Each structure stands twice: as C-alpha cells, then as structure tokens.
Amino acid sequence: xKGAEAIIKSLQCENVDxxxxxxxxxxxPFYDALYDSDLIxxxxxxxxxxxxxxDGYARVSGKVGICVGxxxxxxxxxxxxxxxxxxxxxxxxxxxxxxxTKLIGNDAFQEIDALGIFMPIVKHNFQIQKTEEIPExxxxxxxxATTGRPGPVHIDLPKDVQENELDIEKYPIPADxxxxxxxxxxxxxxxxxxxxxxxxxxxxxxxxxxxxxxxLSNAHNELLKFAEMMNIPVCTTLMxxxxxxxxxxxxxxxxxxxxKKVANMAxxxxxxxxxxxxxxxxxxxxxISTFAPNAKIIHIDIDPAExxxxxxxxxxxxxxxxxxxxxxxxxxENFKPKNDEWLSHLYSLKKGCIPKMDYNDVPIKPQRIxxxxxxxxxxxxxxxxxxxxTDVGQNQMWMAHYFKTHMPRSFISSGxxxxxxxxxxxxxxxxxxxxDSKVLCITGDGGFMxxxxxxxxxxxxxxxxxxxxxxxxxxxxxxxxxxxxYGKRQCSVNFGDTPDFVKLAESYGIxxxxxxxPEDINEGLKxxxxxxxxxxxxxxxxxxxxxxxxxxxxxxxxxxEPVREHPNEKPVCFDEIVRRLKEKENLRNNPxxx
Amino acid sequence: MEHTHIISVLVLNKPGVLQRIAGLFTRRWYxxxxxxxxxxxISGISRMTIVVKGDDKILEQxxxxxxxxxxxxxxxxxxxxxxxxxxxxxxxxxAPNESxxxxxxxxxxxxxxxxxxxxxxxxxxxxxxxxxxxxxxISLVKPIGIKEIARTGLTAMMRxxxxxxxxxxx
Numbered sequence: 117x118k119g120a121e122a123i124i125k126s127l128q129c130e131n132v133d134x135x136x137x138x139x140x141x142x143x144x145p146f147y148d149a150l151y152d153s154d155l156i157x158x159x160x161x162x163x164x165x166x167x168x169x170x171d172g173y174a175r176v177s178g179k180v181g182i183c184v185g186x187x188x189x190x191x192x193x194x195x196x197x198x199x200x201x202x203x204x205x206x207x208x209x210x211x212x213x214x215x216x217t218k219l220i221g222n223d224a225f226q227e228i229d230a231l232g233i234f235m236p237i238v239k240h241n242f243q244i245q246k247t248e249e250i251p252e253x254x255x256x257x258x259x260x261a262t263t264g265r266p267g268p269v270h271i272d273l274p275k276d277v278q279e280n281e282l283d284i285e286k287y288p289i290p291a292d293x294x295x296x297x298x299x300x301x302x303x304x305x306x307x308x309x310x311x312x313x314x315x316x317x318x319x320x321x322x323x324x325x326x327x328x329x330x331x332l333s334n335a336h337n338e339l340l341k342f343a344e345m346m347n348i349p350v351c352t353t354l355m356x357x358x359x360x361x362x363x364x365x366x367x368x369x370x371x372x373x374x375x376k377k378v379a380n381m382a383x384x385x386x387x388x389x390x391x392x393x394x395x396x397x398x399x400x401x402x403x404i405s406t407f408a409p410n411a412k413i414i415h416i417d418i419d420p421a422e423x424x425x426x427x428x429x430x431x432x433x434x435x436x437x438x439x440x441x442x443x444x445x446x447x448x449e450n451f452k453p454k455n456d457e458w459l460s461h462l463y464s465l466k467k468g469c470i471p472k473m474d475y476n477d478v479p480i481k482p483q484r485i486x487x488x489x490x491x492x493x494x495x496x497x498x499x500x501x502x503x504x505x506t507d508v509g510q511n512q513m514w515m516a517h518y519f520k521t522h523m524p525r526s527f528i529s530s531g532x533x534x535x536x537x538x539x540x541x542x543x544x545x546x547x548x549x550x551x552d553s554k555v556l557c558i559t560g561d562g563g564f565m566x567x568x569x570x571x572x573x574x575x576x577x578x579x580x581x582x583x584x585x586x587x588x589x590x591x592x593x594x595x596x597x598x599x600x601x602y603g604k605r606q607c608s609v610n611f612g613d614t615p616d617f618v619k620l621a622e623s624y625g626i627x628x629x630x631x632x633x634p635e636d637i638n639e640g641l642k643x644x645x646x647x648x649x650x651x652x653x654x655x656x657x658x659x660x661x662x663x664x665x666x667x668x669x670x671x672x673x674x675x676x677e678p679v680r681e682h683p684n685e686k687p688v689c690f691d692e693i694v695r696r697l698k699e700k701e702n703l704r705n706n707p708x709x710x
Numbered sequence: 711m712e713h714t715h716i717i718s719v720l721v722l723n724k725p726g727v728l729q730r731i732a733g734l735f736t737r738r739w740y741x742x743x744x745x746x747x748x749x750x751x752i753s754g755i756s757r758m759t760i761v762v763k764g765d766d767k768i769l770e771q772x773x774x775x776x777x778x779x780x781x782x783x784x785x786x787x788x789x790x791x792x793x794x795x796x797x798x799x800x801x802x803x804x805a806p807n808e809s810x811x812x813x814x815x816x817x818x819x820x821x822x823x824x825x826x827x828x829x830x831x832x833x834x835x836x837x838x839x840x841x842x843x844x845x846x847x848i849s850l851v852k853p854i855g856i857k858e859i860a861r862t863g864l865t866a867m868m869r870x871x872x873x874x875x876x877x878x879x880x
Contacts, residue, residue, distance in 0.1 A: 235729065236733055236737055239780075260780060421774035421775050421778055424770065425774075
C-alpha cells in the first residue's frame, strides 16, 4: 500500500475517527488516500483553527486530537495551536506535509524546516525519511503523546514518503514500540507517600491545590474522596477548574492572580499545601518569596522536572495523580488532620466573599452574563451536560473567577500560552468529541476576530455551538493593565465599531442576536442553546468594567481593585496617518527644509 | 553558589538530537561552557559531555529537563574530583625567530605537548590535558604571541570500574 494509506491505517489503529485539517500540495497523496477511507476529516478555514479544534477534542475526550497542515505556511500556521497544546499538556498529534526528500534543504516551494520549528513546542517530533518507518513512528508518536505527562507530538511527512509503496506485511503496525530513553514514573515512592501523610496528620491548616494534572489523570473522584476523607479544602488552578465540583462545601474556587479571595487567603495562611498535578505557574504564586510563607509543601506530579522548579518542596512525590491519591486514600485513615477551626475560619471567609453578580446596569456588566449562564444551565438541568470553552483575557478571567464548574473536562481554556482565538475553534473540536453536550464558547470580540473565519466551518457542517461574545470593543485585559499600571495611557487597545457581529454571522447563514439589556440575557441564552443550531450572541458589555487582581509579582493575598476607565484612545484615520508619514519622509529627505 | 558541573549524557544518535539538546539549553538560559559529542562503543548511541555553570538548583533542573527528552537515555553528573577530564587544544603561536621557536618547543616538552606544524613564522602545538593544564599553557605562551586557538571542549569519564550505561539493555 502507499505510505499515505499506511498513515491512515496507523491512525485508525489508534482509534482515531476524526481529524481536523487543511490540505495543500505537499499533502495531496494523503488527501487522495483519505478519499477512499472512512476517516472523517473536518475542513477548517485556517490551520490554526484545526490545531485548536484538535486540542479542544483532546481536552474533552481524553483521546488524541489530530490536526493536519501542509508544508511551509500550513505548518507555520499550526504552530500557535501546537504551542497552546504544549503549554497545557494536551495530547495532540500534528501532521505536516513536507516537500519530497529529494528537495529538502534546497529552499523548494513551500519548504520550511518544520522539524526545527516545532522542536521546542512539542514533547517530541519526527521527520519520516523512509516509507517503511511509518507504522513504527506513528506507534511511538501516540505512545509519547498519551503517556507520562501528555503533550503534542509532531510528524513531518515528505511527499514522496507518502507516495511510495510500503509492504505492510514486511513492516506491519507494531503492537507496541520500545522507547529506551522514556520511562515515566507513575507509582509514587511509598516512603514519600508515608512522609506526606505524616505531615497531613500533624497539620492544622491544610489546603489542596488541584491543577490540570488531576483532570488529565482522570483523578477527580479520588480527589473528592481524599478531600472528604481528610476534610481538607480544595482550590484549583485555571487548568484544574472542574477537578472538584465548585458547589461542594470544600471547594474554595480558583487561586492566583484572578482567583477567589478565600482561595488566595487559604493558600497564604495554610501550614500545609498539598499540590496535585499543578506546576506553580507565576499566575498562581505571584512573588514566590511571599507565597505560602508558613506552609510545608507536598508536591505530587507526574513530571519530576516540575517538582522544585519554581517552588521549594518539602515532600516531593513523582507519580500519576490517580495512582498516588488512591494509595493515600488506602493509607490515610490514621492521618486525618485536626483542622476544624481552620475550616470554620474558611467557611466564614467564604460567606463574607460572595460576589455581587446580579447587576442591572446598561451597558451590561459581564458578571450578570456569567450569572445568567449559570442560571440557564440550572433551569435547563444541563449541569452534567454543558461544556464551556473560553478565549483569553477578561472574558476568560470573568468565567474562571465567577463560573462554578460541576465536572472535569467541562471548562476548556488556554491557560499556559493564553492564546487569543482559541475559544471558538476549540469549541468545534469539543462538540465533535461530546456531541450530546451543550457547548458554549465564551469569547471577547478581540479573540473572536482572530478566528472568526471559522463561522464558515460551523455553518458548513451545521455544528451547533453557541458563541457568546463579551463585546466591549477593546482589547480588554491589556486595556485593564494600561489603566491600572500605566497611568490610563491606552495604546492600541481600541477596536472601533466594526464588525457588526450579528450581520457577520448572518452572512454565513448563522442565527445571531445582539443583547444590550440584562433582562434579555436569560431568554437569549435559552433560545440559542435550545435551538440546537450554530448560534452567535453578541453581548454589549461595559468597557470600563474590569477585574480585581493580584499585581504581577505581588503577594496573592493582596488583591487590588481595578481602575475603571472608559476608552480614551483617539482614533486616527488613514488619510491623517498618510499625511503624517509623508511629513516624516519629507523631513528625512530634506532635513534643511522645515 | 555557582559551580562548574560536568554532565555526561548518553543519547540516541538520531537526526536533530544535538539541536534538541542545544535548543533546550538556549531556551532555558542554562549557561553552557562547552559541549562535545562522539560515538560510543554501542552503535546508535552517542555520548555528550556538557560543561554547565550554575548552582545546585540549576543543575538539578538541567538534569531533569534533559531526562525528559525522548532521545536522552542517561544523564550523569560527574563529580569533578572523581573523574578524568580531558580536552585537546591546537595553538598556533607567532614564532618568526629561532629563540621564540626554541622557547615554545621547551614549553611544549614540559607540558608533554606535540609540535604538529611548523612554518617560517609560526609553530602549532597540540596539548591534551585537563582545563587547568591547557589554560596554564595558553597563559605561558600568550606573551610570545598567540595567532589562533582551537579547543575541542571537555570530555570526561568517572574513575574506577563503574560505567555510564542505559538502564535497559539495547
């Protein structure tokens, strides 16, 4: 069979049923083989969207997401999406076409050093140089992507390698492949686990931080069992949102820069911090020298390189979260901490920090939208059946701070890389992974415009996702920081009056609605969600509304109020800009003529 | 406290492996003094010797990040006083006169170096030894006039019978 056929067979052998991609010259043999196969291919409108869709698919299903782009610009367009998956340890495989092996290194048409470009943003990558290597390399790629700390893998596929014949009997798809240099440690050292339990038993103010690793490990049940057994409160990172039901009494909410006050206070005042599947990013710690100043730290993580990287750790445990938590549950009966006072202190703090969300202002306050989203989910009884994707910036942080998740893999957000334009295409992958779920994409106008072309994809395939644009016509988070830290000197954060998002959606044949009054939010959301069609909701929100935050490099228990300022940038039109440019050019060419 | 560390790494000899490792060091701002790499007695496996400057915390991260790479089989921090370290240096020295030439030859003999090239105006000396020995020779001939230096960078091996090998047999 042809190499391209072997590629498709290798994918199907790994239970891949759907891929997201965009063809090109260097991938013609692959797409020709696709024509004869029953592997489903979703054509996006940009390779970046294909990568985000594959990422969304992987985050929600736990399976490997596959994205495909051609050589040269197709590959470079995948880069942002692959880097996004890398930063959040998401298992995707990016396939790129490449020019024929005879042409590599000669600056051929649409040739690029894809191997070199992807190297720093993948767990590992391969360039297949002989067709017979296909079965083994694909097997290795899936193994690497899905084991240990998951992550993206890139495979570069020269055109002649796709075209040449492969004797599948001589080079069959192996059942497994040995990788000498790769052996993830999953079990957790028993002595360390015992030490950790000792610390827990002696503590009076313990807190758990659950990170993305708990969700990747599918350890949410174990986390709950452990937390309830030991009666220890749980806060989460952004990536850990959903690891515990945020309506549970032991849940403190998200911790960190835009975290809940009670979570930040708990971490700052605790005497024992149990971090599970969390990498202590700067968004969580703030200034490390003032982070959890009185706490012993237990760090459970599958990646030994994360332990001790940012924060000094007292009890390191290298292992898979699910396996280690199970062991701790099994051994933990005699190590329950005496922390009743601590819990009452946190409960009363929590009670005193209930945020106001039911604003009736016009323009709409974003908190009101988040409140109504939660109301609608409750009213329609779809708590177990709703998946949120967010974009990046204020929209993301309003959701992360205020929205209460019920289950894991239901809050999909670009945490590590913070990629604008992620939310909408990710929702496409999410919907294909869980077609029976209601999928809401929460995005800002800036982020939406980065991949708005995917309206074509959802229109074409009739993919019923609901896009909720938090529309303030600004690059909100940057704008917020300029107001707070740069003396309100707003520079390049104003998007002006275009486009009319409703008209834009309608031009693709997609239903859309603009919502300007808070009393219309609930009905608007219900109509969109129950329509079971692709739907765009344009919420006009107050651009001056901003989030409380921990300043960068600050102490996480010192949360500051934002500076609420209206947009003050003066728009400049083309004619005026050209006039200024010509004036400058004249001065440069005629320095004596003033 | 900053120290100099010698790390020996066994790697699979696949295309791009040197780039992977060098790239890792660049993007994490690890301070490399030198990298050498060459084949081992096992086909398909190469040995890299990397000299890194940094404190213990950096060294720990360097080893852990190297271990994450799929093509890295084994990483070992060679304790300086328990290993043999060697570097090779070729030095072209300005020597237009007989007196200079004979002085260089004397120095070379004392350091057990070899004259590998001679021309009317220059002598090229080959010196092998640890870093201190090579640096000492260079300082000695500097006043005479160094025209060019080419150093290989350090390679090293533990003293005694223990060897660096992968945990799994190939």
